[in-house]
Amino acid sequence: MQPLMVAWRDGWSGRVPLVVQPASPSELAEVVAICHRTRTPIVPQGGNTGLTGASQPHGDDSEIVISTTRMNRIRAIDLDNDTITVDAGCVLATIQQAAREAGRLFPLSLGAEGSCQIGGNLSTNAGGVQALRYGTARNLVAGLEVVLPDGRIWNGLRGLRKDNAGYDLKQVFIGAEGTLGIITGATLKLLPLPEATVTAFLATPSPSHAVAWLRRAKAALGEAITSCELMERACVEVARKHDDRIQDPLASVHPWYLLVELTGQGAPEELEERLLPVFEAGLEAQELVDGVVASSAAQAEALWRIREGAPEGQRREGVSFKHDVSVPISQVDRFIAEANAALAQRFPGIRSFAFGHLGDGNIHFNPIQAAGEPAEAWQGRLPEVNLIVHDIVAGLGGSITAEHGVGRLRIAEIRRYKSDLELEMMARLKRCFDPLNLMNPGKLLDADLIAAAEGEA
Amino acid sequence: MQPLMVAWRDGWSGRVPLVVQPASPSELAEVVAICHRTRTPIVPQGGNTGLTGASQPHGDDSEIVISTTRMNRIRAIDLDNDTITVDAGCVLATIQQAAREAGRLFPLSLGAEGSCQIGGNLSTNAGGVQALRYGTARNLVAGLEVVLPDGRIWNGLRGLRKDNAGYDLKQVFIGAEGTLGIITGATLKLLPLPEATVTAFLATPSPSHAVAWLRRAKAALGEAITSCELMERACVEVARKHDDRIQDPLASVHPWYLLVELTGQGAPEELEERLLPVFEAGLEAQELVDGVVASSAAQAEALWRIREGAPEGQRREGVSFKHDVSVPISQVDRFIAEANAALAQRFPGIRSFAFGHLGDGNIHFNPIQAAGEPAEAWQGRLPEVNLIVHDIVAGLGGSITAEHGVGRLRIAEIRRYKSDLELEMMARLKRCFDPLNLMNPGKLLDADLIAAAEGEA
Incomplete structure (x- = not known):
């Protein structure tokens, strides 16, 4: 049972007296029916790869875990x-x-x-x-x-x-x-299934230049743009530092990069031919300053390795303060600038570290502790860092959890950023389908909010 | 007030003592708050173009209409x-x-x-x-x-x-x-905004051939396929009969047609060049038998006029039995064949009339009364026709209202086609947000189902 009790990252853990692994929906339903009769809270669990503690039980043996692992047809x-x-x-x-x-x-x-x-x-x-x-x-x-x-x-x-x-x-x-x-x-x-893939690694002076180029690219290329990942220089550096296979794809150093993938039907050369004028127009407009197009699947993989190496490399740099936020794409530049400025003022030496899905306005904004200082001193600063970052996100109309969800990680924080009315609506929806609060309690929505909604409905 | 009381099609109508047209969300909210205090049911209304009676009040002066017409910023x-x-x-x-x-x-x-x-x-x-x-x-x-x-x-x-x-x-x-x-x-x-549009009118032996060609076209053209409208020959005929401007786009007569529109970035010639091999492969595989590509915007418009003229032409042919159904795309051919066979057996002379959005499996299946017989005799057959058609849809895993909604038109029928559990879940959701049943009552879900859910929650 132990591997199901702990999260692979961030230390969420718990304990339960029982893990059930049904082999079919009807078996699973039987287990849930028993839990309903006995008022036993349930933690549903899939691959246990989440980042918010949503699939970890609490530590008091009060729940059981139902795992879907055996239902894999x-x-x-x-x-x-x-x-x-x-x-x-x-x-x-x-x-x-x-x-x-x-x-x-x-x-x-x-x-x-x-x-x-x-x-x-x-x-x-x-x-x-x-x-x-x-x-x-x-x-x-x-x-x-x-x-x-x-x-x-x-x-x-x-x-x-x-x-x-x-x-x-x-x-x-x-x-x-x-x-x-x-x-x-x-x-x-x-x-x-797309027949052709073109992968490019582009250098850009700033997130606002990147946004301007993406706007141009969408107009010219439409849905062919499948991915548009923003990375700051630090991501390339930590990725390289911790993985020998990763190389700098460009001759010079630049503050920001875009990893762009186009896919579509037809020949790759046609897709690349469509990209080149948009790339050149971007250079001319100074939205871009350099770039390279992968000339083979292996090169494309190498470019993606930078993006994928960023989270891993960052982990080894010391304490990092992770945020999975979204803002309107038009506010990405302002968000990163304001959040970095506010943090630098409060925590001198803190290192900016941002990457993410620019096309969705979804930034993984994960500043890293000042170099050379003991981790312990930085561990305790998480709540204050979160407050600074998330207040800026909220002020720009954004979300404090873009793709990872609430789980246990953001359950207290969403109370600050959602209106009372929205929290009440959420609580009413919860009561509507799970009036006994047996399904993954203590995740997404606090029990006291759920209880308070009783009076309203 | 009168225009807001009646539907433009199908005769839904009602009467209310009051129509309110707020100029802003806060004005609208004030009106709703008063209705809440006074337990006054509300019929929200937009452009009043729906086809299911959802925006018509009932006839007993028990409700008011709140129209959003003045909120148009x-x-x-x-x-x-x-x-x-x-x-x-x-x-x-x-x-x-x-x-x-x-x-x-x-x-x-x-x-x-x-x-x-x-x-x-x-x-x-x-x-x-x-x-x-x-x-x-x-x-x-x-x-x-x-x-x-x-x-x-x-x-x-x-x-x-x-x-x-x-x-x-x-x-x-x-x-x-x-x-x-x-x-x-x-x-x-x-x-x-797409830069290029290519419109084609293709002849195909049957819906199953059309599905096979669409499958081929999606593989080759991806998202470039923006529309894929299926029409049977009768649609072209009634459209032509009632609108002189409409011409047969092909030299021969064929049982089924596809109106296909591709859009994308780049030059229209490029898009057309991508379509042609897929068209030819379709001919070779006998999925298609003929076709024409519009060579101007005016020609494209003329092709669309056939599609748009079908509902209007059909209206003048006598009583038509309208169904807005969806099935998995793989079941479209079977649905049309089985429904036509069942209706022909029960109602000799009834004329098949089907068109719709093949790419969504959404068929407007609107058989027309036998020619030459008095309309009165056919009017009363609607419930039986609905039952035959919708039972076949349900048997194929489809929906009896694909895009028009439930409103008043299908409120009784969905009780037959949804499980008790699903109806109960819908009723619980309704009670969760509108416990007094003041919002558009008698639409989408019957009051007795809503009341029954009280005991369950």
């Missing part, structure tokens, strides 16, 4: 309808692979794809590196199967692209972090 | 963020036009776009002719502002593409037909 694939129906415990990479073998794309793609499970991806409305083009996990769902808190199975597994026959109930469970029911199966939308 | 447009924020009463075409003037696309597009309002489009999760590429209205919403049934205003007007800070409450109100609150404003996503 691909149930059906419909190539005319472009849908695939899967168990919640299917690993994301398995679904990607099944789609690819059928000549289709399942576009959800994120760092943990080799071990995260689709049930968790849907329960957290996962984002990732292709959301710019294909949307978040929510957009990829045609139908859901959910075990409700009383153990009944709701079969909403429809393979339809249009269905306005009443409330779209699946939307309620997507992104609900297992607090309203347990997703046990899903019918997912498949997309045409 | 475009509040803001953010070109770096690709969002536009609008009042609920903005006419869809006005938003399309504002987007176009800013060099962007707002892709929601449907027959009523010149008079329908965005609040109604979102409340019914409108579909239309470009959903294949851009999704339904739901996919185009970044944020919402909603007046709740007690008159409080929920400000969820965020311009974010990723926001996992708690339940995504806007999803609850989209497609809820005004039964949970009144949408007063929205932040909508804008897309790159």
Whole structure:
């Protein structure tokens, strides 16, 4: 049981007297029904790769864990309808692979794809590196199967692209972090498998220049832009420092970079030909200052390794203060500038470290402690750093958790950033589907808020 | 008041003692608060273009109508963020036009776009002719502002593409037909404005051949396919019969047609060059038998006039039995064949009449009464026709209302096609946000189902 009790990052942990691993939705439903009768709180768990403690139990043996790991069947694939129906415990990479073998794309793609499970991806409305083009996990769902808190199975597994026959109930469970029911199966939308990929690494003077170039690129290239990842120089440096295979792709040093991926039908040369004038126009407008296009799959992989190496490299640099925020794309530059200025003033020596999905306005803003100082001194500063960063995000109309969710990590903070009315609406929704608060309690929404909503309804 | 009391089609009507046309969300909220205090039911109304009676009051003077018509400001447009924020009463075409003037696309597009309002489009999760590429209205919403049934205003007007800070409450109100609150404003996503359009009219032996060709076309052309409208020969005939301007685009007569539109960046010739090999491969595989590509905007318009003329022409042919259904795309052929066979057996002489959005599996299946017989005899057969058609749809995993919604039209029928559990979940959601059943009562969900859910929660 031990591996299921701890998070792979950030130290979330807990203990339970029992872990159940049902092999089917009906087995899972039976377990939930027993929990309902005995008023036993449940922590649903998929691949256990989350970053907010949403799938860790609390430490008091009060809950049980229900793991979807054994429910890992691909149930059906419909190539005319472009849908695939899967168990919640299917690993994301398995679904990607099944789609690819059928000549289709399942576009959800994120760092943990080799071990995260689709049930968790849907329960957290996962984002990732292709959301710019294909949307978040929510957009990829045609139908859901959910075990409700009383153990009944709701079969909403429809393979339809249009269905306005009443409330779209699946939307309620997507992104609900297992607090309203347990997703046990899903019918997912498949997309045409792109034939060509072009990957480019571009240097840009600042995030605002990057935004200007992205605007130009979207106008010229449309949906061909599949990823547009922003990175500051420090990301390249720590990635290189901690992984010998990573090289600087450009001859000179630049403050900011974009990792851009275009995909589409047709020959790669055609796609590259479409990119080049947009690249040149960007140079001319001084939105870009340099750049390189990968000339092979291996080169493209090397460019992605920089992006993927940034979080790992950063981890080894000392205490880093992680934020998964989003702001309107027009406010990205201002957010990064204001947050860095405020932190530098309060914590001299703190090192700026930002990367993320520029096309979604989603920045992983993870400043690193001053070099050479003991980590202990910095550990305790997290609440104050969060407050500074998240107040700026809120002032710019942003979200303090763009793609990772609330879990236990942000459960206290959202009380500051959401209106009383919105918290009340959330609590009413929770009470509507889980009146006994048995589903993943203490995640997403505090029990006292849920209790307070009783009086209102 | 009279124009607001009646539907433009299908005879829905009612009467109220009062119509209120607030000029702002706060004025609207005040009216709703008064209704809440006085327990006065409300019928929210936008452009009054719906097809299910959802925006008509009942006939007993028991309700008031709140119209959003005077709330028609475009509040803001953010070109770096690709969002536009609008009042609920903005006419869809006005938003399309504002987007176009800013060099962007707002892709929601449907027959009523010149008079329908965005609040109604979102409340019914409108579909239309470009959903294949851009999704339904739901996919185009970044944020919402909603007046709740007690008159409080929920400000969820965020311009974010990723926001996992708690339940995504806007999803609850989209497609809820005004039964949970009144949408007063929205932040909508804008897309790159396509530079090139290619329109083609293709002849195909059957819907299953059409599906096979669409599958081929998606693999080769990806998202470039913006529309793929299926029509049977009868659609062309009635459209021509009733509109002199409409001509047969092909020299021979064929049983089925596809109206295909590709859009994208770059030159139209490039887009056409990409279509031609797919067209030829379709001919070779006998998925297609003939076809023409529009060589001018005027020709493209003439092709679209056939599609748009079909509903109008059909109206003049006598009683038509309208169905707005969806099935998995793989089941479209089977649905049309089985439904026509069952109807022909029961009602000899009934004429098949089907068209719709093949890429969404959304068929407007509107058989027409036998020619020459009195309309009166056919009027009364609607319930039996509905039962035959919708039972087949349900058997194929489809929806009895794909894009038009439930309203008053399908409120009794959904009880047959939804599980008791799903009806109960819908009723619980309704009670959660509108416990007094004041918002558009008698639409989408029957009062007795709502009352029954009280015992369950």
